[in-house]
Amino acid sequence: MLRIVVVAMASLLLASLARASMLTTPADHFAGQVSIDGFYDYPGLVHFHTGYSGDASGTYAGVARDAADAGIRFMIATEHENLDALSDGREGWYGSTLMLSGVESTRPEGYLLGLGLSRYSTTRDDPTDRFLESVSGQGGLAILAHPDHRRWAWLGTVDDRVAGMEILDLADLFYAATPVEKLTAVALLPVNRTAAYLELGRSAGSPFPIWDEIGRRRRFVGLYAPDFHQCVEIINDHCTAFPKARDLMGLVRNHILTRTPFTGDVAADRATVYAAIGAGHLYVALDVLADATGFMFSAEQGRRTVLMGDELDARGGAEFTVTLPPAARGLKPTVYLLRDGIEIERRDGGDGSFRFADRGPGVYRIEVRTGIPTFFGRDRQAVWIYSNPIYLRRPA
Ligand SMILES: [Zn+2]
The missing domain is CATH 2.60.40 (Immunoglobulin-like)
Structure with missing residues (x-):
């Protein structure tokens, strides 16, 4: 099946080249940081995977390089069920990009991201209450992932300890798309990212009612997640790095607004990022x-x-x-x-x-x-x- 998909992708790529050339050309250069009303604006991404997740490829250094090229100042990886990157000392400044480590926890009700943690010992079978207790106890943030996904949507009520949710998840847009939309998007991606993104948006549902509803009771932060894995299994157990992180980096970005600039001190800058996310001092932009x-x-x-x-x-x-x-x-x-x-x-x-x-x-x-x-x-x-x-x- 996948071989057929690859052949179809190649032919669609050729067919779409002519079409793509007529579409908007994405902006390639982003300003690093500006100050507005005394706030610093830092673009960043939350929720993606590297080789620390079983179903993904990529290194912290490699992702940081691609992020820097897209003007991205912070990246928060969320590996499946582990924080090993943290204990391996992978967090830190890589050039102009701060790389941070979090976790994506498979819960009985769905998926939650755990950000700003120093340890993770929850197992898949543990009740969500235990995960949330651990996150709160460490002063971390729990974020609802894939809230609107056809198979992965959250089943159950959203606990008050969940700080926010993904209002836009690139992987969810992809999975919601029809096969033709998927193929067109995949073919367009390297040549015109705006057009590729718009293909994916056609069939997606809307997580916004969940966001607006919970917001009526309490602060509930909305953010964007690329959720890239850089891994497609074309041959069994062999990961082909696709779609490439660098093709997805500058498409949509979160922008946090902070009163203090980054300092180069990892602990201080880490705290700055998580404080801004937790406060909802953040907007999501289709920066492409x-x-x-x-x-x-x-x-x-x-x-x-x-x-x-x-x-x-x-x-x-x-x-x-x-x-x-x-x-x-x-x-x-x-x-x-x-x-x-x-x-x-x-x-x-x-x-x-x-x-x-x-x-x-x-x-x-x-x-x-x-x-x-x-x-x-x-x-x-x-x-x-x-x-x-x-x-x-x-x-x-
Ligand atoms: Zn994920």
Whole structure:
């Protein structure tokens, strides 16, 4: 079967070359770091696998090289059921990229990532309560992986100790796609990553209702996961490095916002990354369209300014500000303000700032969408930027 797939992939690649050449060319260069409103913006990826996972290939040094080429400043590997990379001393700065180690834990209900841990002893048969107890005890973060996957979706309630979820998982998009969409995406990947990504988005479900629903009770962080393995078994037990990490790196990125810059000290910078993720000071961007570095979603209440991930007392009112980065100029984007997952306002514009008044208690988040030219001449809508929410709470 796989041999047929490979032959089909090759022929599709040729067929799609002509089509791809008419599509948008992805931006290849990303700014390393900028400061907006006193915050540093660092792009990074969470949830991928290396040779420390049984079904993956790749080394920390190799992944770091590919990440650096895509302007990525931090990478958090999540190996299946082990933290061996940590005990082997693989965490650290590799050039301009901070490489961190976490775990992807197979639970009876589904899959959870464990980030910021120093030890991992949970077995597959242990109840999830034990895993969450261990993560909380170590001051780590548990993140819901594959929340919307057809086979891997989380079965059960989401415990309050789970800090957040994947709002976009590249592997899930892939598995949800039809065979034709998969083949087209695979063929397009090396030549036009935007087109490949859009192929995958067609049949995917939406994890957003889960995100919006839990956010109404408490902070619930949304992030992006590439979940690459760099391993396809074409011959039994032999891993062919595909799809390559370097082809997926710059496609979509998380951007964390931190008050303090990276220092080069691994322990301090590790803490900075996990604090920003835990606080939801993070947005997800389809950076292959244009580098979203410089985006900001903030709110003012009196003299107080907060940013995405933060919570405010709804009684004080709030005014939201969305700042689009310089790269927005070429995309003609539209800014959508959503409250509890429902669009309440939209504004067209290039770069610059947009202000929105609040409409009472709710979970407010931003989606910046843009049209992408396709082979058929019609613009396909894609979300360029997903902010984390700002929560306006009525006190209990
Ligand atoms: Zn995974």
